[in-house]
Amino acid sequence: MGADDITIAERIRAQLHRFTPTERRAAHSLLANYPVAGLETVAEFARRATVSAPTILRFVGRLGYSNYPEFQRALRDELDKQGQSPLAKSSYGGAEPDGSGPNAAFCGALIDNLQTTFSHISEPEFHTVANLLGDRHRRVGVIGGRMSDALARLFAAHLAVVRPGVMHLDGQPSNWRDLMVDYGPRDIVVVFDIRRYQEDLTALAEIAAGRGATIILLTDQWLSPVSRHARHIFSARIEVPSRWDSMTSLLGIAEALLAAVTEGRWEEASRRIAMIDSFRRLP
Amino acid sequence: MGADDITIAERIRAQLHRFTPTERRAAHSLLANYPVAGLETVAEFARRATVSAPTILRFVGRLGYSNYPEFQRALRDELDKQGQSPLAKSSYGGAEPDGSGPNAAFCGALIDNLQTTFSHISEPEFHTVANLLGDRHRRVGVIGGRMSDALARLFAAHLAVVRPGVMHLDGQPSNWRDLMVDYGPRDIVVVFDIRRYQEDLTALAEIAAGRGATIILLTDQWLSPVSRHARHIFSARIEVPSRWDSMTSLLGIAEALLAAVTEGRWEEASRRIAMIDSFRRLP
DNA sequence: TCGGCTCTGTAATTTGTATTACAGGAATTG
DNA sequence: CAATTCCTGTAATACAAATTACAGAGCCGA
Numbered sequence: 132m133g134a135d136d137i138t139i140a141e142r143i144r145a146q147l148h149r150f151t152p153t154e155r156r157a158a159h160s161l162l163a164n165y166p167v168a169g170l171e172t173v174a175e176f177a178r179r180a181t182v183s184a185p186t187i188l189r190f191v192g193r194l195g196y197s198n199y200p201e202f203q204r205a206l207r208d209e210l211d212k213q214g215q216s217p218l219a220k221s222s223y224g225g226a227e228p229d230g231s232g233p234n235a236a237f238c239g240a241l242i243d244n245l246q247t248t249f250s251h252i253s254e255p256e257f258h259t260v261a262n263l264l265g266d267r268h269r270r271v272g273v274i275g276g277r278m279s280d281a282l283a284r285l286f287a288a289h290l291a292v293v294r295p296g297v298m299h300l301d302g303q304p305s306n307w308r309d310l311m312v313d314y315g316p317r318d319i320v321v322v323f324d325i326r327r328y329q330e331d332l333t334a335l336a337e338i339a340a341g342r343g344a345t346i347i348l349l350t351d352q353w354l355s356p357v358s359r360h361a362r363h364i365f366s367a368r369i370e371v372p373s374r375w376d377s378m379t380s381l382l383g384i385a386e387a388l389l390a391a392v393t394e395g396r397w398e399e400a401s402r403r404i405a406m407i408d409s410f411r412r413l414p
Numbered sequence: 415m416g417a418d419d420i421t422i423a424e425r426i427r428a429q430l431h432r433f434t435p436t437e438r439r440a441a442h443s444l445l446a447n448y449p450v451a452g453l454e455t456v457a458e459f460a461r462r463a464t465v466s467a468p469t470i471l472r473f474v475g476r477l478g479y480s481n482y483p484e485f486q487r488a489l490r491d492e493l494d495k496q497g498q499s500p501l502a503k504s505s506y507g508g509a510e511p512d513g514s515g516p517n518a519a520f521c522g523a524l525i526d527n528l529q530t531t532f533s534h535i536s537e538p539e540f541h542t543v544a545n546l547l548g549d550r551h552r553r554v555g556v557i558g559g560r561m562s563d564a565l566a567r568l569f570a571a572h573l574a575v576v577r578p579g580v581m582h583l584d585g586q587p588s589n590w591r592d593l594m595v596d597y598g599p600r601d602i603v604v605v606f607d608i609r610r611y612q613e614d615l616t617a618l619a620e621i622a623a624g625r626g627a628t629i630i631l632l633t634d635q636w637l638s639p640v641s642r643h644a645r646h647i648f649s650a651r652i653e654v655p656s657r658w659d660s661m662t663s664l665l666g667i668a669e670a671l672l673a674a675v676t677e678g679r680w681e682e683a684s685r686r687i688a689m690i691d692s693f694r695r696l697p
Numbered sequence: 698t699c700g701g702c703t704c705t706g707t708a709a710t711t712t713g714t715a716t717t718a719c720a721g722g723a724a725t726t727g
Numbered sequence: 728c729a730a731t732t733c734c735t736g737t738a739a740t741a742c743a744a745a746t747t748a749c750a751g752a753g754c755c756g757a
Contacts, residue, residue, distance in 0.1 A: 151704060167494040170453055170486075173745060183706045188746070199745060200713090211450045234540065237670045238532035242525050245662075249521035257517065281568030288561055289658060373673030374680065375572060379528075379662045387520045390656030397657065434734060456715060466736045471716070482715060483743090704753075711746070716739105723734070 138209060140165055143194065150193065153182045157190040169206045173199055236372055241379050244368035248380040249387075251366065260347055260363050261391035263319060267294050267399075270314060272339075274300040274307065275323035276332060282349075282378060283323045286385045292407065293393050293400040304331045308338060316343035323385075324348065324355035325369055326376055336360040349381055422492060423448055426477065427536040433476065436465045439641060440473045445534045446635040446649040452489045456482055464642065519655055524662050527651035531663040532670075534649065543630055543646050544674035546602055550577045550682075553597060555622075557583040557590060558606035559615060565632075565661060566606045569668045575690065576676050576683040587614045591621060599626035606668075607631065607638035608652055609659055619643040632664055 143158050150158055160180035161168045168176055177184045188199060196202040264271065271290065275283030280301070287299035300307045314320065320339045324332050333356045336346050340360035348361035351369045358364050367380040393400050426441050433441060443463035444451045451459055460467045471482060479485040547554065554573065558566030563584070570582035583590045597603065603622045607615050616639045619629050623643035631644035634652045641647055650663040676683050 153705065164494055167490050170490055170493075172743085174743095184745080185707090185747085186705070189705095207450050207453055210453075211447060233674075234532055234535055234537065234670055237673065238528055238666070241528050241666050241669075245521055245524055245528070249517055252517055254517065278568060278571055281564045281571065284567065285561060285564030285661070288564065371669070371673070373669065374676045374683075375669065375672055377666075377669050378568070379665050379669065382662050382665050383521070383524050383660075386524075386654065386656065386658065386660050386662065387517055389658055390520060390654070391516075393657045400657070436735065455713090457713095467715080468717085468737090469735065472735090699757085700755105701757100702753105702755080705751090707748105707750085709746105709748080712744085714741100714743075714745105716741075718737105718739085720737085721735090723732105725730105725732075727728105727730085 139194070139205060146194075150190065153186045154190045154193065156180050156182055157187055166206055166210050170203060233372075240371040241377060244371070244377060244380040245383050248367045248384065252384070252387075256363060257388075257391070260365075261388060261395060263345060263347070263363075264290065264321075264388065265294065265392045265395045267296065267396075268317065269296070269345075270318040271297045271321065272300050272307075272310065272314065272319070273297065273321045273323075274332065274335065276325065276329045277327070279323040279325050279378060279381070282382055282385060283321070285382070286321065286323075286389065289389045290392065292404060293389075293396065294403075300335075304335070307331075307335050311335070311338050311342060311344075314339055314342055314344045318344045319347060320344050321347045322349070322355075322357050322361070323381065324357050325351040325367075325378070325381065326353065328355045328357070333357050333359075349384060351376070351381075422477070422488060423534070427534075428538070429477075430536040431538050431542070433473070435645070436469045437473045437476065439463050439465055439637075439647075440470055442641070442647045442649060443637060445536075446637065448534070449489050449493050453486060463637075464639075516655075523654040524660060527654070527660060527663040528666050531650040531666065535667070535670075539646060540671070540674070543648075544671060544678060546628060546630070546646075547573065547604075547671065548577065548675045548678045550579065550679075551600065552579070552628075553601040554580045554604065555583050555590075555593065555597065555602070556580065556604045556606075557615065557618065559608065559612045560610070562606040562608050562632075562661060562664070565665055565668060566604070568665070569604065569606075569672065572672045573675065575687060576672075576679065577686075583618075587618070590614075590618050594618070594621050594625060594627075597622055597625050597627045601627045602630060603627050604630045605632070605638075605640050605644070606664065607640050608634040608650075608661070608664065609636065611638045611640070616640050616642075632667060634659070634664075 157180045173184045173187050177187050191202040273283045273287040284299050287297055291297040336357040337360055340346055346361040347363045348357050349365045352366050365384050369376040371377040440463045456467045456470050460470045474485040556566045556570035567582050570580055574580040619640040620643055623629055629644040630646045631640050632648045635649050648667050652659040654660040
């Protein structure tokens with residue numbers, strides 16, 4: 132909750148010269164074993180620094196905290212914000228979390244997938260797509276396959292909060308096709324399609340592309356046949372030690388896109404969100 | 415590293431099944447915000463886990479500590495031993511993919527989340543849940559919140575392929591409640607609920623729990639209020655550099671569960687899949 | 698060298714915390 | 728279905744911690 136992003140340690144280091152000699156001992160002791168010393172009791176902290184308890188209190192007072200618990204709370208907040216759970220996160224070089232159960236392998240695969248997936252993203256294309264999706268004058272239709280349609284729903288639900296004109300295409304395939312009447316050169320169709328590709332979707336994409344709509348495809352590394360008609364393609368790694376394919380990296384891309392779009396038009400988005408919130412309070 | 419290489423977190427995870435229900439809530443709360451929760455006062459810890467102070471004390475007692483300060487000291491010792499000053503490290507603890515664009519940061523956050531999330535999973539509990547979900551005699555209802563419902567759908571869709579009796583609860587809240595008539599002690603309700611928790615879901619969980627159903631909750635690190643009624647809880651890290659929360663790690667858990675369930679009953683599952691495939695060819 | 702000032706620790710006080718006893722209630726077992 | 732056991736929270740208690748008042752020690756300038 133710090134107003135500034137500067138850590139307590141850095142603040143101490145910066146003001147070190149303004150402390151009295153014993154207070155400086157306290158400061159050094161704290162910096163030497165950083166968060167821990169400050170999380171002990173005053174007495175223990177004092178003993179560790181070989182100063183008296185009141186000196187510790189004067190030290191934290193000078194740092195701007197009105198009492199010791201407040202200081203400790205600040206330290207804990209920082210510890211919490213910080214990359215989280217330093218205990219859980221071991222060295223981690225490539226992609227193996229600690230432990231070695233079956234879940235560790237699964238997690239490692241997910242991480243590898245994410246890393247590979249993101250490293251293949253073209254930044255310029257990414258931003259082009261983010262801008263397209265942020266353009267409120269373009270209608271956006273979102274659709275997915277049998278399993279990936281859940282991601283399509285999620286994507287559409289978020290995007291619809293940020294901007295108008297977003298629609299998740301569901302129901303019967305004949306239904307989608309009918310909706311394509313409304314789509315033209317200014318409009319966008321986002322398609323999620325991974326392995327065990329569906330002919331439905333390819334057919335839809337063909338129709339939409341024929342009408343001049345821009346198709347954005349999120350697929351796996353082998354590329355759905357929809358790619359034939361897509362203007363922009365994002366491919367994700369989906370292989371994990373499972374009978375099923377993983378959609379986490381695909382979701383990762385979707386979330387990254389949503390983050391970029393939302394950030395890009397936050398002015399308006401925040402107003403929309405506030406309004407939606409106000410609706411909630413009505414019932 | 416340390417004298418004993420086993421961390422407190424691991425010990426908790428290993429013994430999770432030996433705790434009473436409320437103690438387990440305390441354990442989950444601690445694991446979800448690992449060292450920090452335990453460094454707060456008993457009262458704060460209790461409030462965070464929504465249990466009473468004595469429950470916290472009984473929890474640490476069962477872990478083998480004779481009093482709370484001793485437990486805290488152990489946590490601090492661990493924190494101290496652990497590669498020193500996690501706060502001093504750059505803001506990125508471990509996992510930066512190459513490159514340094516905004517997407518690299520996003521990807522790094524996703525990876526951190528996944529890693530932390532998986533490291534908090536209790537293997538025994540994981541397998542208990544996998545077995546529960548694999549039991550074809552238990553009905554399974556799956557539901558999610560406004561945004562997380564997409565994951566619920568995805569989960570239900572996969573699970574329904576592997577075994578019978580799976581249902582995604584959608585439509586009006588009144589609709590779900592009506593369905594609860596059919597649920598009893600042998601049945602399971604899987605709830606996805608992350609920040610901006612919905613009262614609907616808590617109400618549903620209460621009803622289901624009242625009827626004796628086993629509730630499995632997939633939530634974020636702050637634990638949805640549904641946790642009050644849940645028998646099994648999985649908490650995921652969801653913070654990313656975005657206006658939205660990330661659901662990738664939650665999806666990761668869901669996929670891991672699906673992998674385990676499917677593997678556990680592959681004999682039958684494969685037959686079902688083959689049959690479903692044969693249906694497709696009919697048109 | 699002396700007086701004033703700041704710094705520092707000791708000891709008393711106060712505050713807040715952990716702890717424990719107990720009773721109601723849920724779940725379980727025969 | 729009843730009796731018992733095990734949980735769980737409330738409230739009172741005991742304890743330990745933070746805080747404050749005060750006095751001596753060291754330091755600087757005069």
